[in-house]
Amino acid sequence: MADIMKQEDKKTLLDRLSWFLTRYRLIVLALILVITAAFFFGALKIKGEVIFTDMLPYDHPYLKLHETFSKIFGSGGSGVVIAVKTNNGDIFNEATLAKVKKITQEIELWDEVYRALTVSIASHSVKVVTAKSKGEISVAPLMFPDVPKNPEEMEVLKKNIFSNPAYNGTLVSKDGTGTIILTEFKENISYERAFQLLQKLKKDYADNQTSIHITGYPMLMGWIYSLKPQMYKIFGISVIGIAVILFLVFRNFLGIISPLVNAGILTIWGLGFIGFTGINFNPMLYVLAFLVGSRMIGNSVQITYRYFEELNISGNDRSRACYETMRTMFIPNFAAVATDAAGFLVLLLAKIVLMQHLAIIMTFWMMSIILTGFMVPVICTLIPLHVAGAVWDKERSRTGLVAGIMSKITNFSISPHGRYVVGAIIVVIAVVCTWQTSKLKIGDPTPGSPIFYDSHTYNRDQAMIDKTFDASSENLMLFYEGQKDSAYNPTVLNTFEGFERHIRKTLPDIYKSSTSIMDIMKMTNVTYHDGDKLWCQLPRNLTMSTGLMNMVKQNTPRGTFERFMDATGERAQTTLFFSDHTSENLLRIRDAAYDFFKTRPMKIDKGEFKLAGGRIGLEIALNEEMKRAHVIIDLTVLGAIFLLCMLSFRSVTAGLMLTLPLFLANSVAAAYMAWKGIGLSINTLPVAAIGVGVGVDFAIYLYSRCREEFPLQKGDWVATITQSICTCGKAVVYTGTTIILPILSWYIFSDMKFQSEVGFFLAMIMGTNVMLTLSLHPLMIYIIKPKFISRNLAVEEAVRETKEQQ
Incomplete structure (x- = not known):
């Protein structure tokens, strides 16, 4: 050496x-x-989990909004849509509805989900408003605790669903052949665990008469893990x-x-x-x-x-x-x-x-x-x-097929x-x-998930749900935050309603539906006025609005009410559903949302409206x-x-x-x-x-x-x-x-x-x-x-x- x-x-x-x-x-x-x-030994400690919040821009205003309101209304980013679709006929038979009820009950017992954010026609939180004698208003579950046992009860259920815009096409398809269960997983849950639970649902409840289709971010990540x-x-x-x-x-x-x-x-x-x-x-x-x-x-x-x-x-x-x-x-x-x-x-x-x-x-x-x-x-x-x-002699390096081809390319160049x-x-x-x-494009340029081929189960399920229902896992949330009880103000509620109407009119090709406390309030208002559809509107003064809100609050389970508004009336939200989150449509949704507030103040006397939450906001x-x-x-x-x-x-x-x-x-x-x-x-x-x-x-x-x-x-x-x-x-x-x-x-x-x-x-x-x-x-x-x-x-x-x- x-x-x-x-x-x-x-x-x-x-x-x-x-x-x-x-x-x-x-x-x-x-x-x-x-x-x-x-x-x-360090390699043995590797963790292969995906943390949802780690994949988001922590310094963006929408993420700060997400951190605040996800503790109250859920994140909207880990939602799942489970569709139950009949292969023949509609869902209005005892066997299919019993299956929907069992799926709903099973999901509600999972520790991994927010029970209050689990919604289906079999949920205790989904209500129908009816008038009784002496002007009494009844707010009762749509199909809880039992499924209809006879044709008469079945017809009542059909009427209550198809006469209600909040359910017709959303929770149940307009042709009656399918229904969906919505839920949201907690953010600290392993996606592998979520996937196991959801796949077990498919295995247990899918048969020759019924197919199960599931979409949402936890399901997407679960397929990746699989x-x-x-x-x-x-x-x-x-x-x-x-x-x-x-x-x-x-x-x-x-x-x-x-x-x-x-x-x-x-x-x-x-x-x-x-x-x-x-x-x-x-x-x-x-x-x-x-x-x-x-x-x-x-x-x-x-x-x-x-x-x-x-x-x-x-x-x-x-x-x-x-x-x-x-x-x-x-x-x-x-x-x-x-x-x-x-x-x-x-x-x-x-x-x-x-x-x-x-x-x-x-x-x-x-x-x-x-x-x-x-x-x-x-x-x-x-x-x-x-x-x-x-x-390996240098003099021989110029010989051979590879050297000859390379020399020709280089000498020509x-x-x-x-x-x-x-x-x-x-x-x-x-x-x-x-x-x-x-x-x-920035983001996803095509509907569905670009991670998988169009023929993949996830994308086929996504396409089926998008075609059949007016709800999806692609949601946008508009928040309000203000002083105590300020969310009851007609200005707040009418702004929520105006926002939904503006988006529906501006984006008719991708807007699907919306859900908020106003749906229950308007149903209650109609029922209170003997079923007159002219009263399918929100009160225009604070006294009537507060009174109607208290009536809804008293007759609605706490979990259902607090999906849309907190107990103190300081915060509220409305959720809008869209068909996809392609990059171009995200820009259209964002622009349409802010265009609405060009003619209306986001800050009012006792509070402020805040954009944008939900999966769409995060995207x-x-x-x-x-x-x-x-x-x-x-x-x-x-x-x-x-x-x-x-x-x-x-x-x-x-x-x-x-x-x-x-x-x-x-x-x-x-x-x-x-x-x-x-x-x-x-x-x-x-x-x-x-x-x-x-x-x-x-x-x-x-x-x-x-x-x-x-x-x-x-x-x-x-x-x-x-x-x-x-x-x-x-x-x-x-x-x-x-x-x-x-x-x-x-x-x-x-x-x-x-x-x-x-x-x-x-x-x-x-x-x-x-x-x-x-x-x-x-x-x-x-x-x-x-x-x-x-x-x-x-x-x-x-x-x-x-x-x-x-």
């Missing part, structure tokens, strides 16, 4: 570090394995695929073992860190974990390839090959890993807990890949497997005619992608944060990459040459998202951010190799580029293949549309950057002839002159 340093002309800090790590590699590796053992076993299978298939590709690339077992062992150790580090921090690891983000694993393999391929080259040059001296690999690959490996990590770190700028947690754990995990530069060559030196050295063709293609792609990118808040954050994140990650590349190569030109092509790759990715209808959401934003970072890795390795080759090729730019492409470029192609093909396994095997599309999306980004590394980057190097590459030749000549003078 001492001979290694004696043979060096320069003894830089990097040289000394590489020498130290090579000489004491067993001790350093043992220390890494001890740390790995500690992280292994696919975890499939995700693990895809992981297994991908690992096998990676091993096969590594064997085809290196044609020896050392080339398989060293990258996989390295990736295994670093995977334990990442999982252990997640476990120790206590951060929940969302199943939706498993594909990102796989991307990190792929980067481990990719960097390992680059370093293993270089190790085999150095092993051949050194005459099978493993220590020398280890030292040279560490010394030459440290800077490009560090720069590549740092740019990847920057893509995750900038997610801290999003004011969403999940994104910030993701930034922390993924940045650490990605930065751990720096150890690849040490571990891969060390593992290679310790495993006594033979490597055919002649295969830098030829007098080819450079204009490549330039024209780049311009056309940039223009087309920029135009397509303008269509990229609007999330989309607004996505719109704010994604521009800042994109610009910041590009700025960080520029800075890191500039420092790594000590050249502003290098920073620009490596960063500017990323705009093209980024626009291609954004154009693909817009074309496929993938909206920018909390699930896709991290993928888009990291996609920018991983794209620059290949070019960094190419530029670094060009710096080494330029003095060796006596300052010949064409020879430098060609030799770099046939050595490092070949490794880039192998690296890209090792990453792209396993990632495509998500596209092929995943039943989750989101993971499938993201798999293809990441593979496309990688493929684009591999092609840019073989074409655009060589062209830029040839035209610009940057000094940060030619600088090494000048240094070597100066050193040679100094020696000659001595």
